[in-house]
Amino acid sequence: MTPTFKTERGRVVSAVTADQMREVDRVAVDTVSLGLLQMMEHAGRNLAEVARETVESTEGTETAENGRIVVLAGNGGNGGGGICAARHLANGGIDVTVVLDRADNELTGAAARQRRILAATDAAVVSGGHREIAHHLENTEVVVDAVVGYGLTGPLRGTAATLVESIPEDSRVVSLDVPSGIDATTGDSPGMVVAPDTILTLALPKTGLVGTEATAGDLLLADIGIPRGVYDRLDIDYTDPLDGARRVRLQPVDKPD
Numbered sequence: 001m002t003p004t005f006k007t008e009r010g011r012v013v014s015a016v017t018a019d020q021m022r023e024v025d026r027v028a029v030d031t032v033s034l035g036l037l038q039m040m041e042h043a044g045r046n047l048a049e050v051a052r053e054t055v056e057s058t059e060g061t062e063t064a065e066n067g068r069i070v071v072l073a074g075n076g077g078n079g080g081g082g083i084c085a086a087r088h089l090a091n092g093g094i095d096v097t098v099v100l101d102r103a104d105n106e107l108t109g110a111a112a113r114q115r116r117i118l119a120a121t122d123a124a125v126v127s128g129g130h131r132e133i134a135h136h137l138e139n140t141e142v143v144v145d146a147v148v149g150y151g152l153t154g155p156l157r158g159t160a161a162t163l164v165e166s167i168p169e170d171s172r173v174v175s176l177d178v179p180s181g182i183d184a185t186t187g188d189s190p191g192m193v194v195a196p197d198t199i200l201t202l203a204l205p206k207t208g209l210v211g212t213e214a215t216a217g218d219l220l221l222a223d224i225g226i227p228r229g230v231y232d233r234l235d236i237d238y239t240d241p242l243d244g245a246r247r248v249r250l251q252p253v254d255k256p257d
């Protein structure tokens, strides 16, 4: 039985596996001409709004402008979404630092494009070893986890693992798509995993998000503009979960209300 989630209005939303989501990406780009960068822009914009709401709801930071946000960014699509969010946060006057999992020149595709655009803001972009990363994360109210999404292969390793283990205990964490370290299909965490306060998953919830500790916090679904014709082509039974909103809160159906 395909795991399902439901919205506060009782709409039932089927979850998809990482492979199904990759197929959605492929059909969206190759058949429907919806570009990765366009979908990433919606992901990043939604992520910036959720990160801003999280800062505003953190005591001690009356307005978002007093807060500081650190975005941990991998070098794939998940990282690209985080870098895009950093631009929107910087544009909104928030003190934001992006800590990269790899050096600048290892970013590729849409993530590299988002990195170039970010250069036109005053956001700080850093990378480095264990000590530098820990230094940049000290006293951070809100950490955005955009290290790895449904592209996880095996336990978190290398700098990605360092980024995750450097997240301060008392920071509020928002994870993009899936908490880094969680297998988006099975929910397994083969190694270190982020335990976020909020997960902002994209387009459709992932099967790996049902019943894992990952959903101890809030689970939100963001619209990234994928037309239903993409799902129809892939025989994914899709009912619009958003009712015209940009984001909706989801509850796994098997979880007691």
Ligand SMILES: NC(=O)C1=CN([C@@H]2O[C@H](COP(=O)(O)OP(=O)(O)OC[C@H]3O[C@@H](n4cnc5c(N)ncnc54)[C@H](O)[C@@H]3O)[C@@H](O)[C@H]2O)[C@@H](O)CC1
Residues within 6 Å of the ligand: 021, 024, 025, 036, 039, 040, 043, 074, 075, 076, 077, 078, 079, 080, 081, 147, 148, 149, 150, 151, 152, 153, 154, 155, 156, 157, 158, 160, 161, 176, 177, 178, 202, 203, 224
């Ligand atoms: N339709 C969608 O769902 C869309 C998804 N997007 C985002 O793109 C993500 C998928 O992008 P990708 O396929 O590039 O993959 P990811 O960005 O999820 O992860 C790939 C990166 O993580 C690294 N990585 C993988 N396993 C690792 C491990 N065990 N330890 C350390 N590093 C590891 C890889 O080296 C690679 O750099 C989604 O999760 C989502 O955030 C958006 O960009 C666009 C649209």
Ligand SMILES: [K+]
Residues within 6 Å of the ligand: 078, 145, 146, 147, 148, 149, 175, 176, 177, 178, 179, 180
């Ligand atoms: K993530």
